[in-house]
Amino acid sequence: MNTVNQKSKLTDLLAQSNIWKNLSVAELVEKVLQRGEGSLTATGAVRAETGRYTGRSPQDKFIVEDEVSKDLVDWGSVNQPISEEIFEGLYAKVLKYLKEKNELFEFKGFAGSDEKFRLPLQVINEYAWHNLFARQLFIRPTEDELDNHETAFTVVSAPSFKADPMVDGTKSEAFILVSFKHRIVLIGGTEYAGEIKKSIFSVMNYLLPQQDVLPMHCSANVGQEGDVALFFGLSGTGKTTLSADPNRRLIGDDEHAWSNNGVFNIEGGCYAKCINLTREKEPQIYDAIRFGSVLENVKVDPDTRHPNYDDTSLTENTRAAYPIQNIDNIVQPSLAGHPNTIIFLTADAFGVLPPISKLTKEQAMYHFLSGYTSKLAGTERGVTSPEATFSTCFGSPFLPLHASTYAEMLGEKIDQFNANVFLVNTGWTGGPYGEGHRMKLSHTRAMIQAALEGELNNSEIAKDPIFGLTVPTHCPGVPDSVLIPKSTWEDKEQYEEKAQELAMKFHDNFNKFDGLSEAIRNAGPTYKK
Incomplete structure (x- = not known):
């Protein structure tokens, strides 16, 4: 597959007049409501449902095996290989599908708060609420940074495009394909927005070690004397609760990297679980969910529009996405020693x-x-x-x-x-x-x-x-x-x-x-x- 040709196809798509580029939060909220993708809650957050897929679909995630990835990737049940031919076929189909849409949404930003190691990225979405999600979760550029932005990795997300496993070589209608050679993540068949976030984390876990930087799935905070702490832990261990300390400032809640300069946050936002959320238990998260935030699969009272965080009828994996600036006690920029x-x-x-x-x-x-x-x-x-x-x-x-x-x-x-x-x-x-x-x-x-x-x-x-x-x-x-x-x-x-x-x-x-x-x-x- 010719990389130049693939970039050309993407350039053609982005040259269309129906692409909304780097819309503001308010503009994206308007688009979400106009298009009937979600509703506005009493908190000001947008609420959307993800349909059949209410979490990541690891069995549908693949890495393209080619001359770039072949000898570096640890192939197995987690890093499943897929051929460049299958990737090329699906990529062409998805771009053709997106070209026929009335509207598309593009976000340009970064992963990585340390400018020396940050990844300039581009997210192209079929849905406005997914683009709002990307804007809140990744690092948002200044006007000067946007003018000089040179994309190094692109996410193309088309949830309504469903693969045919018999024809397309996937395991199901859903697919998350990562090509390190072409620097593209291709997502389809799933509306779960977390695939966008986690695919870029996987990319950073591939790229950063090659720059002698350790990527880490952890939260981080800093004390009044500048001392830095990292908190690693799987779901249910108390990572979010214990790293949220009123006497320490938050660097970030989920994804970090450790270079010879210190620790930096990979993200520009938080993707918090909402199950049984209360202000008493998690005041930082509760108060951070306001205008511009995205609620996933959270049930809402039809009369008051107040979220019901105790209702798990759609899934226990209810989520909120919001910019880290919605938390008061943070480090800005999100890096420390x-x-x-x-x-x-x-x-x-x-x-x-x-x-x-x-x-x-x-x-x-x-x-x-x-x-x-x-x-x-x-x-x-x-x-x-x-x-x-x-x-x-x-x-x-x-x-x-x-x-x-x-x-x-x-x-x-x-x-x-x-x-x-x-x-x-x-x-x-x-x-x-x-x-x-x-x-x-x-x-x-x-x-x-x-x-x-x-x-x-x-x-x-x-x-x-x-x-x-x-x-x-x-x-x-x-x-x-x-x-x-x-x-x-x-x-x-x-x-x-x-x-x-x-x-x-x-x-x-x-x-x-x-x-x-x-x-x-x-x-x-x-x-x-």
């Missing part, structure tokens, strides 16, 4: 991991690669006991390169910039889920504050005999008895059984990694065979 403290959050439903432990560099790399948390019993039919869930580097769906690439970069940066790394269990204590109880949020906050302020660096420590973790025996604001998990269990034998069970799951998961040093492999838990 090198991390002093790195927090790995896990919600251990087995109730056996310490509430906080300090990690060596090798342990940090081990737990970064593991990305552990628990799926809880009772959340799904048929789940009667906790299920261990592992997501490599806390973001496996978005990692085009081999996992060791990211882990080795993390280890090097921990060494280079002397970052302290802690594993924090926000899950269960005193027994497993159903018998013990959830760690008190006040205790977790006290432990994280102590970690951030360096109060645990010289604390007396104990060694966990199974997980090999270094555990402080005292922490301000936390009872000493809480810090050693075994001491919180009445049945010590049951604790041993559960700890061994989880240790085995860690080992089984880690067996999939190759090419790692023995020091990293030995940094995991021990277990009785």
Whole structure:
């Protein structure tokens, strides 16, 4: 496939008079309402539904295998290969389809707050509300930046175009195709806007390591003394809650990168879960949802137009997209120095991991690669006991390169910039889920504050005999008895059984990694065979 020809086809499309380019928020809201794509809520946010697809469709995401990607991408069930021929065929069909539309929408902006590493991007949308989403989630250009914008990656999104798997070589009507050679993301058959956001995160996870920059799926904030903290954690671990600290300014809530200059936010907005959202629990998110924000699949009272965040009849994955400037306590621009403290959050439903432990560099790399948390019993039919869930580097769906690439970069940066790394269990204590109880949020906050302020660096420590973790025996604001998990269990034998069970799951998961040093492999838990 000729790259010049593909750029020419795109240029022809964008030369049409029906392309609305870089509309303002107000103009896009008007378009959404005029076109009947969504409705206006009492908060001022636009509300839209995504139809059949209410979340990402990972089985429909592919990377084009060509001479550029072939030897770099870690091919497998996450990074599924697709031929350049299939990509070329679908790309031509989608452009032809879009040419026949009455209106299209283009946004030009950036990914990456550090100008040295930012990616100039272009998003072409069939829907106005998707273009509003892109405007709120990516970094918006100034007038001068827009005048001098040279697109380095393009997202083409045509949700109403549905593929024919038998003809087009896809698995279903939906497709997310990434071509690193042609620098194009092609999306069709799905109205879920998160595909736009996450496809660019995947692109950054491919491009940044080649510039010696570590991309990270984490939140970040900075203290009054300029100290930087990173928070990694899967859904349900408390990442958003714990990184939203009134005494610290937010750098960003989801996607960051760590260069030799420091940490920077990849995005210009936030994509927050809305399920059971209240002002009392999440005041920053609740108050950020106002005019120009986008609500996905949130039910609204037909009379008052107030969102009902407790209603999950469409999906539990209800979302809000808004610019980071809708949060008061932020860093602008969204960059800071090198991390002093790195927090790995896990919600251990087995109730056996310490509430906080300090990690060596090798342990940090081990737990970064593991990305552990628990799926809880009772959340799904048929789940009667906790299920261990592992997501490599806390973001496996978005990692085009081999996992060791990211882990080795993390280890090097921990060494280079002397970052302290802690594993924090926000899950269960005193027994497993159903018998013990959830760690008190006040205790977790006290432990994280102590970690951030360096109060645990010289604390007396104990060694966990199974997980090999270094555990402080005292922490301000936390009872000493809480810090050693075994001491919180009445049945010590049951604790041993559960700890061994989880240790085995860690080992089984880690067996999939190759090419790692023995020091990293030995940094995991021990277990009785």
